[in-house]
Structure formats: C-alpha cells, structure tokens
Amino acid sequence: MTAVKIATRDSYGNALVELYKKHNNIIVLDADLAAATKTGIFKKAVPDRHYDCGISEGNMMGIAAGLASTGLVPFVSTFAMFAAGRAFEQVRNSIGYPHLNVKIGATHAGISVGEDGATHQCNEDIALMRTIPGMVIINPADDIEAKAAVTAAYDHDGPVYMRFGRLAIPIINDKPDYKFELGKGIVLREGKDAAIIATGLCVNASLEAAEKMAQKGIDVGVVNIHTIKPIDKELIIEVAKKTGKIITVEEHSVIGGLGGAVCEVLSENCPTPVLRLGVNDCFGHSGPAVGLLHEFGLDAEGIDKKVSAYLK
Incomplete structure (x- = not known):
C-alpha cells in the first residue's frame, strides 16, 4: 500500500x-x-x-x-x-x-x-x-x-x-495483478472467522481494521465490491460458505445499499448472519470528514470495535 x-x-x-x-x-x-x-x-x-x-x-x-x-x-x-x-x-x-x-x-x-x-x-x-x-x-x-x-x-x-x-x-490497488472487471468483486484478504464485504472508501478502512483484529487473533477476510449492480453473487455466496459470517461496510445508509444487496443475495441463496455497518437510518451533520467517519464508526477503529464485538 x-x-x-x-x-x-x-x-x-x-x-x-x-x-x-x-x-x-x-x-x-x-x-x-x-x-x-x-x-x-x-x-x-x-x-x-x-x-x-x-x-x-x-x-x-x-x-x-x-x-x-x-x-x-x-x-x-x-x-x-x-x-x-x-x-x-x-x-x-x-x-x-x-x-x-x-x-x-x-x-x-x-x-x-x-x-x-x-x-x-x-x-x-x-x-x-x-x-x-x-x-x-x-x-x-x-x-x-x-x-x-x-x-x-x-x-x-x-x-x-x-x-x-x-x-x-x-491508494490500495497499486498491484501488478490488479484487474477491474465490471460486476466482479476482489478478495483482498483471506480469513476464516468472518468476511468483511466493503465498498468505496470503506475498503481501506476495512483492511486496516482486519489488521487490528489479526493482532487479537481474529482472522477476518476483506472483499472489495466496487460494482454494486450487477453484484458479484458468486463471490458473495462463496465467502459466506467459507466463513459463515458476513459484515458489510459502506459510507451509505444500511437501508438499500451494499448491505441490502448482499442480504438479498444471501437470503435467496445461502442464508448467513450479516452485520451491516453504515449510516443507521439517520442524517449526517456538518463536521470534518475524518471526524464524521470516526463518529459514525466507519474508520478502522470503529469497524474493528464493532466487528470484534459481533464475533464474540
């Protein structure tokens, strides 16, 4: 990175x-x-x-x-x-x-x-x-x-x-093997305890959170879903079957965004517990961007805290 x-x-x-x-x-x-x-x-x-x-x-x-x-x-x-x-x-x-x-x-x-x-x-x-x-x-x-x-x-x-x-x-995708394909997610980190499915600026924060959890013995994978529609159903089902627990992270309402799309895929194909992290049915407010991401729990610290508690 x-x-x-x-x-x-x-x-x-x-x-x-x-x-x-x-x-x-x-x-x-x-x-x-x-x-x-x-x-x-x-x-x-x-x-x-x-x-x-x-x-x-x-x-x-x-x-x-x-x-x-x-x-x-x-x-x-x-x-x-x-x-x-x-x-x-x-x-x-x-x-x-x-x-x-x-x-x-x-x-x-x-x-x-x-x-x-x-x-x-x-x-x-x-x-x-x-x-x-x-x-x-x-x-x-x-x-x-x-x-x-x-x-x-x-x-x-x-x-x-x-x-x-x-x-x-x-910048997190500066790798020789990086390939962008419409409708295809990217596994950035393998993990056995759970998988974080993230999008947008929350992808980097999720990677940092996964590193923090690894230091505590929690093995969490990270998937980058850059295309919300059409969504990569096959990859979502695959990581759900591997880990048994999914966390979605998005800088968007938890209603109707990435979390909703992932839940739709899993409820129809592979029922799996899902924790949706995002903006929880509320409006934002004025403030420094970094401070707001921290307040809404969408920085590495917040994701680490919420996912660690969920996996306990």
Whole structure:
C-alpha cells in the first residue's frame, strides 16, 4: 500500500481527459460545479467538449439523453445529492427507461462531504439508483479503481452511475495483478472467522481494521465490491460458505445499499448472519470528514470495535 492519498473525484477528472484521447465521441456536462466535481480538468484540456448546464440538474439529464440518442457518450456530473436525488425522475424516465448510453459521475457522496452538512451528504444514492432497471452502479475504492471505472463505464453499453468522493483516500490497488472487471468483486484478504464485504472508501478502512483484529487473533477476510449492480453473487455466496459470517461496510445508509444487496443475495441463496455497518437510518451533520467517519464508526477503529464485538 502506498502513502499517497487522492480523492476519487480528482481521479474522475483526470480519467475523462485520458478517455477523450482514445474516444473523441465523449462529451462532458456539469451543473455549475466543475471546480468541485473536477470536470474542470477536462474543461481546461478540451473546452469545446464541456458544457455547463447551470444549476438545472434535471434539464442536464435531459440534454444528456438527447446527446446519447445521437451516438455521443455523455458523462454528466454533479454532487450525488443532486444527480441521484434532485434529478431522479429525469434519470429514471429519460435515461433509464430508454436505456440510453449516459454515464453519471456523481461526486461528493456520503458523510465524508464533511462541512457541507446533511443536505449535501447523500447516503441514499445507491439505494435510489439500484431501483432503476438496467442501471449499473460503481463505487470505486481508490484512484486506480476510479480511473478503471471510467473506462469500464465507457465500454459498457447503457446507463452507468459512478460514485466518487470528496475526501482524499489511500491508494490500495497499486498491484501488478490488479484487474477491474465490471460486476466482479476482489478478495483482498483471506480469513476464516468472518468476511468483511466493503465498498468505496470503506475498503481501506476495512483492511486496516482486519489488521487490528489479526493482532487479537481474529482472522477476518476483506472483499472489495466496487460494482454494486450487477453484484458479484458468486463471490458473495462463496465467502459466506467459507466463513459463515458476513459484515458489510459502506459510507451509505444500511437501508438499500451494499448491505441490502448482499442480504438479498444471501437470503435467496445461502442464508448467513450479516452485520451491516453504515449510516443507521439517520442524517449526517456538518463536521470534518475524518471526524464524521470516526463518529459514525466507519474508520478502522470503529469497524474493528464493532466487528470484534459481533464475533464474540
């Protein structure tokens, strides 16, 4: 693991520039937040392919749908709260229903938005997007995975929702054998006592928590589920059968997100006890991102504490 920390929203902006060098049919739309979503990086490199749609997110989704119908591949960006929340109806009806080739880059997801507070800390977006038929959902764990996700989103024919964060996080996938495959989870650590299934910035925290538990004689595996939909059913069932206990960890509501998706898979195929760690049916509040992750028990210390108690 490297000490370098990069926010996945930065990875997104940089990946768009690289993608355009290979595929000049992409076009980028933003809703007056290019500096924050980092599509401004693309705007600086390719100004004539970037359009600011203003604070009009629903209209932006409609524009993206129209562009996609002409054969272009639009990447539309704003905060997760506005992409999944404010523009839900347009995403559902104008993009999802006709199954158009639109890629949504939703940044500033989860409580790690920090000081912007509850109104901007979207902990419901995965749940919302999961309900749209045919929508692919990717929640990358670091810079390397975020860049791979952008390429995979382009290569996929159909709507994709990508979730990016504001907080700079460690790079954990800088390994020669790393491979991103849509719909396939990655076993980062084997374990016999239980398996943590994590997504997004919680993957690194889960790895650190597993190390803490190992020092206490608790052997916990860690699985990175970067694609929430379609989810890797085979891998989830496999680790459930191996360990008999599953813990899901996500910077999202425990209702309808990764935890819900994992429970759906296991209840239908391999009934297994599951502990869901995340935001417990409450709103966030303003505060430093790192402090909020600690308060909500989503840092390594919190995960270690909750999982250790659960396994006792």
